[in-house]
Amino acid sequence: xxxxxxxxxxxxxxxxxxxxxxxxxxxxxxxxxxxxxxxxxxxxxxxxxxxxxxxxxxxxxxxxxxxxxxxxxxxxxxxxxxxxxxxxxxxxxxxxxxxxxxxxxxxxxxxxx
Amino acid sequence: xxxxxxxxxxxxxxxxxxxxxxxxxxxxxxxxxxxxxxxxxxxxxxxxxxxxxxxxxxxxxxxxxxxxxxxxxxxxxxxxxxxxxxxxxxxxxxxxxxxxxxxxxxxxxx
Numbered sequence: 575x576x577x578x579x580x581x582x583x584x585x586x587x588x589x590x591x592x593x594x595x596x597x598x599x600x601x602x603x604x605x606x607x608x609x610x611x612x613x614x615x616x617x618x619x620x621x622x623x624x625x626x627x628x629x630x631x632x633x634x635x636x637x638x639x640x641x642x643x644x645x646x647x648x649x650x651x652x653x654x655x656x657x658x659x660x661x662x663x664x665x666x667x668x669x670x671x672x673x674x675x676x677x678x679x680x681x682x683x684x685x686x687x
Numbered sequence: 688x689x690x691x692x693x694x695x696x697x698x699x700x701x702x703x704x705x706x707x708x709x710x711x712x713x714x715x716x717x718x719x720x721x722x723x724x725x726x727x728x729x730x731x732x733x734x735x736x737x738x739x740x741x742x743x744x745x746x747x748x749x750x751x752x753x754x755x756x757x758x759x760x761x762x763x764x765x766x767x768x769x770x771x772x773x774x775x776x777x778x779x780x781x782x783x784x785x786x787x788x789x790x791x792x793x794x795x796x797x
Contacts, residue, residue, distance in 0.1 A: 578729075605783065607785075609787075614696075614789055614790075615789060616691075616693075616775060616787040616788055616789045616790050617730070617775070617787040618787070619784055619785065619786070622783065622784065624783055630783075632784055633784075633786075664729050664730070666729070670783075673779075673783055673785070674718050674720050674735060674777070674778075674779055674785060675720070675732050675735055676732070676785065677732075678729030678730050678731070679729050680727075680728060680729055681727075681728070681729055
């Protein structure tokens, strides 16, 4: 099993550009989530999904869109990147009944100039 | 906003020393979790606690679910260089969401 995979590993964008961060898991987990990590702030939940076709907002959803068309994939879209979105982004997955026990991907480091 | 406060924010200790860190919440949690993040990696779950007063060990790590349900503690005994990383507490404030503390950065001097 590859676990949770994220691409790209690093990305530099200019303000106003759009892009999609990819996340996939091969553990047949129902629950998937996206976090951003900023220095001293811990991890903050952006969006999450409890199954294909179902998504919901987390603590800091503004500026980000998600969709969940399959169990395996949960892409995160930045429609118009802003410098405030410079961060490290982590995707995670788990069984729905044990959603606290999440498996994290390796992260994507995004810089917006 | 963030509901979990971790202390200390950072620790620089000598190899072999014991380590203690804690996490407090403004509200009651039914679950407490401790994750570790190594440089350049995503967090990894260390210990999950589901019952007030529960004491659980994972090797040299021991975590406790506070009786008030508003705090949790993590102890590391006889630290080694590979213990270096950021330790996060986490818990579910409501619904299907997980909230993380700001982390305790641990540095170990050989």
